[in-house]
Amino acid sequence: MKITEMKITDYDEVFALWKNTEGMGLHKQSDSRKGIARYLRRNPGLSFVARDNKKIVGTVLCGHDGRRGHLYHLAVDRSYRKKGIGKALVNRALSKLGAIGFSKCTLCAFVKNRAGRKFWRYIGWTEWPDIIMMAKDIK
Template sequence: MTIADYDDAFKLWSETQGMGLRSLDDSRKGIDFFLKRNPETNFICREGKKLVGVILTGHDGRRGYIYHAAVHRDFRRQGIGKALVDRALTSLRKEGIRKVALVVYKDNLRGNGFWESLGFTLREDLNYRNLSIDPENI
């Protein structure tokens, strides 16, 4: 994925039920910053010119993190999501990352089912905590 894919990716994220988007983090500037920091770990899938799948993946040198994985509703159940995840995990392994985390809203049944089908387990021993240090990042 490159910043040239941003408009199509943002449109797909916006149309995907259960996707949480933030005003600054997911702006063109925010995604450009993320892509520059993680140039080899983000992927898209196109059917012709139409973007039908996207996954943002990055790491901090220790853990990998998956964000905003989405497949267009008309192209689901064709292996696109799994292929994007496989590609992202392969890229993280090449960078020496051995463990990956992600966040899914509890009420996103489709998303939770997808990640469970790929072997991602639910951690019940942790509390996820969040603090926005920029009040404009809603």
């Protein structure tokens, strides 16, 4: 199992993994090939894929807004779970963020994604129940 920087050439395989993974909130524009290409250009070297030989079995998107890091779309193929891949992907992204000067990282999880939330807490993340997320469509 090898973790490498995600490239846009990984898109089709990564998107297929996201589509087959519970707990993913996929957005038509942001998660399109064009959207992900823009995200990777905007946040170079921060997003990763895990490969078993050539097959992509895990992904994490990571970026920042100049103030904090943020993770999206952590997903591990069902048959590769509980082998440390999810944690390793998160650690790679956090260590890259740390190396470029960030000391805090956030992520969003669906309230109903109990297993996902349990994983995050288990690996040391803290929920902020006093904060809610808001959103508005721009166009």
